[in-house]
Amino acid sequence: MTDSTSDSTPARSPRRSSAPGPAKAVVRLLGPLEVLGPAGRVPLVGVRQRTLIALLALRIGEIVTYERLVDGLWGEDPPLTALASLRSHVARVRRALTDAGLPEVLATRGRGYALDLPPGAVDAWRFEWHVGVARRAPARAEPARAAEELNRGLALWRADVLVDCRAWGWGDGEAARLRELRLSATEDRWAAGLRSAGPVEAIGELERLVGAHPLRERLWELLVEALRLAGRHGEALAVYHRARAVLAGELGVEPGAAMRRLHAVILADNAGQAGPRTAPDVPRRPASGLPVPLTELIGREPELGEIIAVLGSHRLITLTGAGGCGKTRLGIAVASQVAGDFADGACFVDLAPVKEPRMAAAAVVASLGLPEPPGSDPGRTLARGLRDRELLLVLDNCEHVREGCRSLVIRLLSACAKVRVLATTRIRLDVPGELVRHIPPLPVPDPSRHTTLAEVMAFASARLFQARVWERTGARIAEADAHALARVCAGLDGLPLxxxxAAARKPMLTMAEIADRLGDRLHVFTDSAAIPSHRSLNATLDWSYDLLSGSEQALFRRLAVFAGGFTLDAAQALWPEETLTVLGALVDKSVVMTGQYGACSRYRLLETVRAYAAERLARAVPGEEDEARGAHADYFLRLAKADRHRAGPGGRDGPDRLAGEHDNLRAAMSWLSTRPPGGADPRSGLALREYLDRRGRHQGSRGA
Known part of the structure; x- marks a missing residue:
């Protein structure tokens, strides 16, 4: 071995070097670091010894100076003893290499060190060599050869590069470069595979890859191409729109030219044309009557992508959800994205002004501008007029004319093979083949846990509020207002409306003042310029309440007495007659939310909806509120007494049946404490107090 004073001897490029041959040792960086010699694995003790070998292997064929090794091992703030520590680590590694039959492999060269091994001894170098061979192969002429080389290179990866090392500075940069090369090689491998082996094998793996790397546009492009080659054009279009929604939502960009050309090819294939259109993203006919949103859609990227994806395989999709959750805005966004996939675009029909179910068909006929002879049946006119049209029909606010919409949709889907329907409603249409997607409120921060502005702004509800404040005032929410913003988002349940x-009140009120007025949210937060059903929360909930039958309204009012949710048994204590049927109707009409707590179904009202129900209960017939609150207290007293008997005098019990009912127990105690003397047994709250005391919540019960 000849010493050299050079510190930058260039490594041989793996892309141009000859094929790697056998070596006396193997260094494996693409996973947990391993050095294998004639006597087996070299024991490297400690993260710095492993990282030292990794840094030298990343620069195989080069001399790595002391300064660069110190930078790679300790970063920008090395200790004063770094150089001495480096020499100590080198000495220990040399002993370990010698014991494994690899003497003189770690060589001193001038003011640095080098591994005296051929480049092919390092798996990362061999990986790059295989990628280079594949990329020099004529890709279209020899896709199988390219795919084979890429498979060999990618097979060298056992886990992440330097997974058990800690490289800083340039070493960390080298690891990042290898990760990026692995991803791009994976993309090349599947591109070659599509040409050599066809799309069937690729589709499942590409679905997994876009899930793991949703911002890699080329992976989306390959998945769309695979679906197109498999003849699954509807799914290919759906994936294109998923990709478009993700890229726009996360990066603020549209798909690139290659994706747009592929989109045009699919549309041309669907139309039976020989090649792509000259204007790829222009609809064959402009979208008809789609409202143009004046504000940005915020926080609905997952729902947008999912709905567009399933639209390719379902002819009727119904968006349900509570009033004010943003169904209309989401429906318009979906239609705007996919209108170009339909020869006749998309048409939006707002059914809110329609008074009678039988008038729904006439409203759609008028929106489409179809000629309707006097005395004709609007449903028949519509079916005849759309029989040969390829159209997305958006029916908005169907709930109050549900029966008319249901009949109309059944007729349309039966007669018009190329028509698809997207409906927004608080109640599902209940049509055969209907795919229902419930639109939840936006995620909200927890004011007790999310205290900084950055933490609060991680939630879509806060970003929506900030955006609307900015549009009105040009101001940003201050760090000092983070807690108030979290309170507002949580107190309004993440409902976009x-x-x-509430954001409309920002010019007149501070964030703290808005938060302090949540108790009167139904009346304080208003907008006189909005459509009647959206001018206030009260008006929106009036619309939902009017859709309920008499028994549904009665149970809905009584549900206001529950705090923190309730079970079916608890609801039955308030409304014994056909509880499951009536409660199920309230769930179907999007006024009651449902979920699961342990093994039991659990129901709840959004706090905004609960406040409305409480107002309705207070205005109901005399005695109804006292009857409901008394039944509520009696039910939880019975549960608490049963719990006390199970607990016994020692206070130990089995599974806690009341673990999810602390808020209800406190509410029951609070109501009992307001009863006039003689109105309730003074011992009636003893079981409640004992239970809460055992659970360390006695103080909370006194403050309820």
Whole structure:
């Protein structure tokens, strides 16, 4: 071995070097670091010894100076003893290499060190060599050869590069470069595979890859191409729109030219044309009557992508959800994205002004501008007029004319093979083949846990509020207002309408003042310029309440007495007659939310909806509120007494049946404490107090 004073001897490029041959040792960086010699694995003790070998292997064929090794091992703030520590680590590694039959492999060269091994001894170098061979192969002429080389290179990866090392500075940069090369090689491998082996094998793996790397546009492009080659054009279009939604939502960009050309090819294939259109993203006919949103859609990227994806395989999709959750805005966004996939675009029909179910068909006929002879049946006119049209029909606010919409949709889907329907409603249409997607409120921060502005702004509800405030005032929410913003988002349940109405008050009120007025949210947050059903939270909930039958309204009012949710048994204590049927109707009409707590179904009202129900209960017939609150207290007293008997005098019991009912127990105690003397047994709250005391919540019960 000849010493050299050079510190930058260039490594041989793996892309141009000859094929790697056998070596006396193997260094494996693409996973947990391993050095294998004639006597087996070299024991490297400690993260710095492993990282030292890794840094030298990353620069195989080069001399790595002391300064660069110190930078790679300790970063920008090395200790004063770094150089001495480096020499100590080198000495220990040399002993370990010698014991494994690899003497003189770690060589001193001038003011640095080098591994005296051929480049092919390092798996990362061999990986790059295989990628280079594949990329020099004529890709279209020899896709199988390219795919084979890429498979060999990618097979060298056992886990992440330097997974058990800690490289800083340039070493960390080298690891990042290898990760990026692995991803791009994976993309090349599947591109070659599509040409050599066809799309069937690729589709499942590409679905997994876009899930793991949703911002890699080329992976989306390959998945769309695979679906197209498999003849699954509807799914290919759906994936294109998923990709478009993700890229726009996360990066603020549209798909690139290659994706747009592929999109055009699919549309041309569907139309039976020989090649792509000259204007790829222009609809064959402009979208008809789609409202143009004046504000940005915020926080609905997952729902947008999912709905567009399933639209390719379902002819009727119904968006349900509570009033004010943003169904209309989401429906318009979906239609705007996919209108170009339909020869006749998309048409939006707002059914809110329609008074009678039988008038729904006439409203759609008028929106489409179809000629309707006097005395004709609007449903027949519509079916005849759309029989040969390829159209997305958006029916908005179907709930109050549900029966008319249901009949109309059944007729349309039966007669018009190329028509698809997207409906927004608070109640599902209940049509055969209907795919229902419930639109939840936006995620909200927890004011007790999310205390900084950055933490609060991680939630879509806060970003929506900030955006609407900015549009009105040009101001940003201050760090000092983070807690108040979290309170507002949580107190308004993440309902987009409620957040927008509250944001409209920002010019007159501070964030703290808005938060302090949540108790009167139904009346304070208003917008006189909105459509009647959206001018206030009260008006929106009036619309939902009027859709309920008499028994549904009665149970809905009584549900206001529950705090923190309730079970079916608890609801039955308030409304014994056909509880499951009536409660199920309230769930179907999007006024009651449902979920699971342990093994039991659990129901709840959004706090905004609960406040409305409480107002309705207070205005109901005399005695109804006392009857409901008394039944509520009696039910939880019975549960608490049963719990006390199970606990016994020692206070130990089995599974806690009341673990999810602390808020209800406190509410029951609070109501009992307001009863006039003689109105309730003074011992009636003893079981409640004992239970809460055992659970360390006695103080909370006194403050309820």
């Amino acid at each position: 409620a957040l927008e109405l």
